Amino acid sequence: MNLTRPRNGGKYCVGRRMKFRSCNTDSCPKGKQDFREKQCSDFDGKHFNINGLSPNVRWLPKYSGIAIKDRCKLYCRVAGTTSFYQLKDRVADGTPCGTETNDICVQGLCRQAGCDHVLNSKARRDKCGVCGGDNSSCRTMTGVFNSAHYGYNVIVKIPTGATNIDILQHSYSGKPEDDNYLALSDTQGNFLLNGNFVVSMSKKEINIQGAIFEYSGSNNSIERINSTDRLEEELVLQVLCVGNLYNPDVHYSFNIPVEEKSDLFAWDPYGPWQDCTKMCQGLRRRKMTCIRTSDHMVMFDQRCDQLPLPLFVTERCNTDCELRWHIIGKSQCSSQCGQGYRSLDVHCMKYSIHKGQTVPVDDRYCSDQVKPPTREPCHGDCVLTRWHYSEWSQCSRSCGGGERSRESYCINNFGHRLADRECQDLPQVTTENCNEFSCPSWAASEWSECLVTCGKGTKQRQVWCELNEDHLSDGFCNPNTKPESLRPCELHSCASWQVGPWGSCTATCGHGYQMRAVKCVDELLSAVLDDRMCHGASRPSDRQDCIATPCPIISKIGATSLPAIPMGKTAQWRHGSWTPCSASCGRGNQARYVSCRDAHDGIADESYCAHLPRPAETAICFSPCGEWQTGNWSPCSASCGHGKTTRQVLCIKYHQPMNENYCDPEVRPSIEQECNVAACPPTYRNFPISSEQPNHFPGRNFPLTHKPEDNQNRGVDLSIRGNQWRTGPWGSCSSSCAGGVQHRVVVCQDENGQSASYCDADSKPPESQHCDSGPCPRWNYGSWGECTQTCGGGTKSRFVICQFPNGQMSQEQNCEILNKPPSVVQCHVHACPDDVSWHRGPWKSTIGHLGLCYLRVWKKNPFNLKYCNIYIIVLYVFIFYK
Template sequence: MRPSLPYRVDQAGRFVSYELGELSMDSRRRRSTMGQNNLDSASLFYHVSSGGRRYQLNLTRNAAFFAPDLLVEYWGANGPERRRRRRGTSAGTCHYTGHVSGKASTSQVAPEQLRWFDLPWSRAQVSGGVGEHTVTERTGGRTRRSVSRERTVETLVVADKLTVAFHGRGSVEDYLLTIMNIVARLFHDSSLGNLVHVVVTRLILLTEEQPELRLSHHADKSLESFCRWQHQAATHHRNEELRSSGLPRHDNAVLVTRHDICSYKNKPCGTLGLAPVGGMCEPERSCSINEDLGLASAFTIAHEMGHNFGMNHDGMGNKCGGEGEEPARIMAAQLTAAASPFSWSSCSRQYISRFLDSGRGDCLNDSPQTLNLVMPTELPGLRRSPDVQCRLQHGPTSRQCKFRDVCRQLWCVSRSKLCVTNSIPAAEGTACASDNGDVGWCFRGRCLPLGNRPVPVDGLWGSWGAWSKCTRTCGGGVSSSERKCDNPKPTHGGTYCLGVRGRYRSCNTEDCPAGTQDFRDKQCASFNSQPFRGKLYSWTAYTAVQGKMCSLVCLADGYNFYTERAEVVVDGTRCHDDPDSFNICVNGECKHVGCDRQLGSTLTEDKCRVCGGDGTTCETIHGEFSKSIPWGDYHKVVHIPRGAVNIEVEETVPSKNYLALRTKNGFVLNGDWTVQWPHSLTLAGTRFLYKRPVGEVEKLSARGPIDQPITVTVLLQERNKGIRYSFNVPLKEDHQASFAWFLEPWTPCSASCGKGERKRVATCRRLLHLTVALSEQCQAEKRPPNKRQVCSAQPCPAVWRPREWSKCSRSCGGGNRSRTVVCIRAPSGATAVILDNSLCHGPPPPSKEACNAQDCPPQWVALAWSRCDSMCGPGLMHRPVLCKSADLTQTLDPSKCLTTSRPTVQRHCTRKRCPHSRWLVGHWGECSAQCGLGQQVRRVWCAASDQQPSMLCPAVLRPRNAQACQGACETSPRSLSEECRDINKVAYCPLVLKFRFCSRAYFRQICCKSCQGQ
């Protein structure tokens, strides 16, 4: 069914003209020979027929389509020529909203929901011509204001000279903003797995070539030039000017060009865009160039911005886009009819999630302070017909040439008069022919019935999953737990869940056994069997690459090169090879680990290297070696005892002298007149860092503790200019003499009115600095008692005091609760006195309020019990338990209901009495002891009257199956010549006597004397 042609009427519905008028896209009003038929009016009225009924559309210009503070700049050859803030009130704005007057008795679409969207605006259109227009359903509420602070890409959009000339100054602004609106919608799609807002904060339109910007068919050179240029444009000569002029900053820059770009060539080809992979938030790499393809340029821009977020092409090193795999989507390497450009693949979702979780997108965590973006709900195809979309791609003479499957591919007449396609669908909202032949509109690549637009469903988090297996068996691994945005899953443009999707905890934090292979080395060694550039290598970890703490960089053993073998290391890998740091990599980001080896812990070591300590268990030794001594020999600076920590030794000023280290076995650093290069060395159970920067002081440092004493010496090659040293040593046990109890000053009165109390509390302090110490540092017997004192203040005034709220009348769905409010005078520490309400000033607190207004969650509904499943005696009954919606109208998936509150699905039951059963016993077995106390057992079982095994015997009547027994001991008289004595001489036999083991032959023999008479 084809919609009727509308005609213009006045407010009363009287015919005016079939000429719908022409919209000026310039900010200035255009003169027109149409007189009152032009669209300068703030209100317009039309008659249109649909579904056999006629309606009057009352339209009002919508001035809230654009960001109120969007900065639009026109740049000539010498830079900015004109700047203005675009506030969405341009006279050329062709976006109208409205309502329908009158009602019809029958209509597929409710008449008050009809909206007129598409009016002729292109200057190429013949004035007075009548084109086709679309009547469609209003699918949603008012335009919503988005002020999200989750991930906001503040975007600079630049159109080159060719683009501005092609579209014209009067149209290019709206054209580019429409494209970026499509881009924003694509990044709002829930398949991205993250909530990302794309906001245009600055629009630069180039009317002339720029001296520092070199654009051509060569995509790579053009990208390099643009990325450098946009970084300069971000500050425009000086950072001071950016701040003082109020120019908005940007996180990402997008160039739209009419050059037919080609990668690695300076001639046209099929390349549509180019961007640095993973460049987001890097000032000179967060950029892209995109060939202007009309409204379909939005898919190219979204694709290239995806590269900035670290996404690879679907099918490139991932399991998307290949045969038998998930189809390629926005990140498809090539645009074909098979690709789905309206959503993101799971591979793209993993790439961007990993990128953001690693912290590389932290510049997106803020949002524009002065920008309240109004997100339009209208689909772009409603404002631009297929012919208009073709003209945006191929020029003013182009038009649509194939009409089937326009929602999948838009076919247009090219400049060479051929019917061609870029394999890109028409914009959403474009008119199409549905399967039954009726007029429909394009939505996400499909032709749906006109006005049919699925209602967005926002996502909610599901329950947390189980903790994963620890990533390491020792040395500090990571266990993780995740939850998915599937309760419900966001659909039809609904927003993705906000909040934490993964949580982590430390596990297996104990040190690995001595000799265990380094965890990074182990990961590198796993690549030994994988050819690299056609050859096998042995790999070891290489950690000297800046900014690659959580990437697996490996050194080819025996060769002078290293390479990144994996983008991220296994979770739980140490960020660096510093043994004094416990920080580990999680999801490719270095995470803080406290000294207790727990992820995210804030515990730190004190100066004594005690985790969570207060620095009171050691003392600092410091000094300066500044003696005037002869040159040309080694001289002792300081002796550092065993157990010292936080050792620091350095020259006071640069010199030609050299620090050296010596143990009882001789020199270990710079000894025997041999000076070593700066390095780290393991000595005395810790690692020493030796630094000697050119032109700076020489330094030695170690965290400690050292397990043997060391001596710091200096090799003097010129006069001694001074050497400072400091280290901390444990306090001796008599250190309590350095602490004492002090009574603190009186505290303020505990009551601001009436009777109160103040007190003085004893505190343990260090005598040296009078700083507070732990109570254990002072002698408990010398602690003075705390002092208390009554204090008085002004009489307490009468005040309202509410009692506790009653229980809410409903747990959800809106209830009420109440409480008692009384007027009292309540002196501190005394019983409150209830007064007459007239003595309290001001209105009393509310005594009633609404409560639990949230919607009721799904609930379990238990159906009737089944019959008992046993023929006799005990059995089980079962019943179905369903998860139902709050109004009990829908049966839901059981995961939607709370597991812990699920009713039982079975219970015990008893049928008629079963045949008589009784316990039977066997014969007692032999005694376990040959002499003295032992144990013997027998078989006990339950049998029915037919001697078959039964489970119906009462447990309380079960006979015992074990008893004590006495083994017969040897009774032959001992020889008189054989002495009865205790063989054991180490106080063993009294224990035998105490525990009554004399009845056992072995103990009676070795403790004969002790066991006599027993």
């Protein structure tokens, strides 16, 4: 048996060797009993002599409130109650670890599995809900709805088969109190959520023919309905508006299946341009991509494997230069008298046609040309005396023109050294020019505007190394002469938020809230400004929760309930720390243990915490594997009318290109876009084709309450005196930074505040305006710390924060998460020496026992202490003598 010897302090494995594989991996039919539910139901009718359980007790699986480490134990709940018990030490192998994961239990431990139910598989569902899919079987439908009238307004019909449904209603000014509420109904008008003007304020789940919808409740600044399941019946999304001047702000998205067609996929020969085949006078061709014909979405090449390839689109490239072999130097003739040979120094040179400049390049670029011989015949002049030269010295400069020299002395035909005066009539060359080609130099763009709108900030510019307008790596230029790329700047002082004291709690017992005034103030002028003059993202909260004394608990006589928590003691949710992200990079999941605890930190039934929002047990985590970077757009493909322009898109990590699989495909920038230039001469007209968008209704054009023809015979001026335009408050900016648009409601009312039909159209106030919440925050980071290990693989970390240009910190979600610099990297990954161990030296008569580190292969010579495991150092033992 070939046993590998353990290393780095490891030990041999003992016990039985076991391997596992999945079986019966097909998904169970919908409506069939869940595997964990089946294991619980096997105990139906068994009460285990637990006080209060009936002989015909039914057991149901318990999912929530179970510790992460206990997910593979069989916890079952008594049907109709919240009481639960552990009925087995571990569930049967193959049981899912939970409802929110694909992982399965094996031997009582939760092991990784994919959506294909195979152990150790990494298969995941795509956005269409297909396991291992490539997002090609559906398309995403998105929309925004922000105009409505009083009552229920239909937004969109969500068709059967839709997946990944996500609906958000943003309340005005970010406060929970709002006059707009989301609602769901079927196509027959039967409400499934928030119907008949009755709104649910708390979080709830809705089961619509097997599809689970999560509703956040109306008491949230962002009201949300979402589901990842497949919709089995058509739904109607509506918004209930009970106010007058506050528009709804509904954003929705969902995926719908793509209809199968015979010509669904095709090769597109007009992909992005690939690299030129040569440095000069080469060819390049466009990448052949497989696309979906319905929307030109790029797919995996396997979709088009059976289709014939069209001809590649090619063009000449790098036509502004030529490559040539060039003789840059010759040696002396090998014979001083008569026939001989001399060596030629031949190099590949790049010749710029337009500039007339010649630059040396690597010889491999001229490999397709015949290289001139490096030796040629010559004839010595048969002179009696001549100068003998040493080798040339190094050139004084590597570029930009330098000088090199050599020593000389006079010799005769026999090689004997003579006095220099014997050669004084012969030409003597001891110096010459060298490396006369241009040096790389730094170039810089113009300075940007100050990156802040007020206060102290910075302005920046791009700095790069170039040679003959070709960009080079910064290592080719002198770092000591690099121009600065950042420069401080200062504008007028900024307005800032000022807060007042908190008011009293709204509740006399239990939970309530308290308010305070928040104002935007110019400190220099001591004046209160409009809120738009301060940075909206950093506005302090004007409301917070407060807890007064606990309210007394009154039990209902005759009602059966769980034991009450003693007076004066409250229960609350507690949670542990998040587990590590399930993915080392990219999108993954993390979990934590959530439980209801009493005042003594003991576990209480979850019903005692039901009045409080439950912390999430799972969350999505993302650590960037790479980031997308784009090149410049190419010129427009058309000289008039509509054309296309393309650019290069690369996946970059640590400034190095990587395979595109290491970047998030859902945020990949487009490589092609339409471009509009001057209109072509009119010959015919293209009529627009209706786009496939969800049905939006009603539109903005509502029927008038009073038709104009009703007043034709009244002899009354349509501009009735007293009617005027009234405006609602401006809505939130569509972008939290870098500019956006905000809307408001404008209505025509009479002098009594009632809705009127006629106001002066020329004086109507604008319904939308541009808004600017200040510059966007960016990632900033500190220096790397020391590595945690000296060998064998360690990590080092640094501080990475989301920060505004003025130095103010922001929450991480306000920065682009895909562009976040890494905060932890590996270091010292080289292996530690295999045969290193501690050896005990002889006892000394002074302070005792000293541990020394030896490398056995070096005949027990003392070795550097860093290669021995610091955790097994023999401690010094001090011995004192009288």
